[in-house]
Amino acid sequence: MGMDISGFVECRAWPPREAKGETNVEGGGEGEGVAWRAAIDLFCLNTTRNYDAFGCLFGMRNYANFSPLAAERGLPVDVSETVRAELVRVAEWGDEVHGTTWITWAELKVVDWDEPAERADSRLHQYRQTPEGLRFVGKAAWDETFAQAVGPAAGVVGQPTEWPEGSEWLVGDTLYRAERIRRRDAVREDGEWAPVWTVMETLAALHGDDNVRLVVWFDI
Structure with a gap:
């Protein structure tokens, strides 16, 4: 059976204090007390079933034998209410969710896309x-x-x-x-993930690299 990806780009933005009339940060630490919000549904950016990309990024259907960038991390403890509600809705429909994980823009922007898979493709x-x-x-x-x-x-x-x-x-x-491919072969610079990276990069320029992340899950 085929495997599909779902998820959201999330952002931890600093709301204007004057609009809130209160301090939004407790303890003074960067990002503390600021809630993550769902910025955009991945469905609007990329729903392509690309197993090489799934394996390279998240370790799912990893036939190309990459060392995944962010596999099986689970759901962030501070995940946005929108994402949490969506997963509850999916569960109510009886759909089974696999491989829930997440990755920040800070991690993605330093990826060596020329890095090869650990061994030759199983296909x-x-x-x-x-x-x-x-x-x-x-x-x-x-x-x-x-x-x-x-x-x-x-x-x-x-x-x-x-x-x-x-x-x-x-x-x-x-x-x-039998060939061994590189990360950029699985996730092409001009491919289906380009819109996702563009949105994340734009949000990161406004709110910081560590304050933008992609949360995903898979269903069969």
């Missing part, structure tokens, strides 16, 4: 031979044509196989190759 990358050269056509953990050609070495349906990086098999006009 073989497939290239078709054309007059113009090799053309990438997709990747899969199991392929019937490949399995028929190589036998038991192809692995078992539904069970990811560990391939030595650089291994290649030419079957007909299709080249099967």
Whole structure:
């Protein structure tokens, strides 16, 4: 079954004290006493089902074998009321939530997007031979044509196989190759996550890098 992502960008903003008529910070520490608010539903920015990105960022469906940036952190203790209410609503519908976690803009802005995965992708990358050269056509953990050609070495349906990086098999006009990808291959700079990063960066410029975060969860 497929896995989808949901969530919210949250912001810890400083409301004008004159408008509130009170001090909003207790104890003088930065951010203390200031509530997190839901800034925008992730649904408005990105609902793409991209397992490479899910694995790279949050460790879900991590077939590409990344060291996740923020996996299984759970729900922040100071999560906004909007996010808490949304999770209650989802539970009432009987939907099962997995992999709840969060990550701040401060963490995201220092990511080394050139960092490779820890080992080769569990899915073989497939290239078709054309007059113009090799053309990438997709990747899969199991392929019937490949399995028929190589036998038991192809692995078992539904069970990811560990391939030595650089291994290649030419079957007909299709080249099967074990490759290790980088974070920027999973989360492209101009890809579906760009709108999310733009919103978070804009809010961080106003309120601080540690005062903007993305809270997400997954359902099957």
